[in-house]
Amino acid sequence: MGDYRKLGKRSDQRKALLRNQVTALIYNGRIVTTLARAKEVQRIAERLITLGVKERDNYETVKVSVKVPVKDKDGKRVKELVDGKRVTKYETVEKEIKKDLPSRMNARRKMIKVLYPVTEVPSTPAGRKRGTKKADLPAKIFDEYGVKYANRPGGYTRIIKIGQRKGDGAMEVVLELI
Numbered sequence: 472m473g474d475y476r477k478l479g480k481r482s483d484q485r486k487a488l489l490r491n492q493v494t495a496l497i498y499n500g501r502i503v504t505t506l507a508r509a510k511e512v513q514r515i516a517e518r519l520i521t522l523g524v525k526e527r528d529n530y531e532t533v534k535v536s537v538k539v540p541v542k543d544k545d546g547k548r549v550k551e552l553v554d555g556k557r558v559t560k561y562e563t564v565e566k567e568i569k570k571d572l573p574s575r576m577n578a579r580r581k582m583i584k585v586l587y588p589v590t591e592v593p594s595t596p597a598g599r600k601r602g603t604k605k606a607d608l609p610a611k612i613f614d615e616y617g618v619k620y621a622n623r624p625g626g627y628t629r630i631i632k633i634g635q636r637k638g639d640g641a642m643e644v645v646l647e648l649i
Contacts, residue, residue: 476507489515494587496628497608497616501647506632509646513628516648519585520616520627522578523609527617529575532567539564575613582609616648 478485492512496502497519504512538561541549550557571579586608593602620627631645 476511478507478511490585490587493519493585494589494608496646496648497586497612498589498606501645503633503643503645505636506630506642506644509630509644512646513630515585517625517627519582519612520620520648521625522581523612523617524620524623526575526578527613527621529572530569531572533570534565534567536563537566538562579609579613582612 478488480488488508489511492502492504492508493515496512496516502509502512541560541562543549549560551560589606589608591604591606595602616627627648629647629649631647633643633645635641636643
């Protein structure tokens with residue numbers, strides 16, 4: 472018997488499907504899929520969360536000074552006249568950032584290799600294009616799931632059977648993070 476399920480797909484399609492479902496599981500916390508797919512997604516997701524649990528505290532905080540554009544009450548950048556040109560006005564701000572140590576950076580890169588980038592779109596139609604932002608899923612694994620499952624020795628997901636699908640009779644399940 473093989474090491475993994477082929478799911479009736481070529482390798483590139485199978486990898487894309489599994490990456491997509493693992494990304495959806497990490498982002499949303501639960502997905503509905505077939506039993507065979509859920510077992511494969513579960514294997515990958517458990518490994519990623521284990522990486523997050525091991526490396527959750529492996530960073531140092533560093534103070535940096537950053538130039539930030541000055542904005543008016545409407546959120547638009549303030550311009551000033553310099554040598555006959557209108558340029559944006561900046562101010563220097565002190566910020567604390569988390570700097571990953573080498574092993575955490577390696578874990579982050581392993582996660583990025585598996586997870587697709589996710590773009591969050593606001594629900595209101597007025598700010599759809601302007602309000603979009605990228606979700607940092609490795610940070611979510613480290614900060615949220617790493618802390619949540621710190622004292623748990625594995626078994627971060629559960630599979631709940633919900634019955635057979637009407638079309639082809641495949642067993643459908645809910646795969647969720649505990």
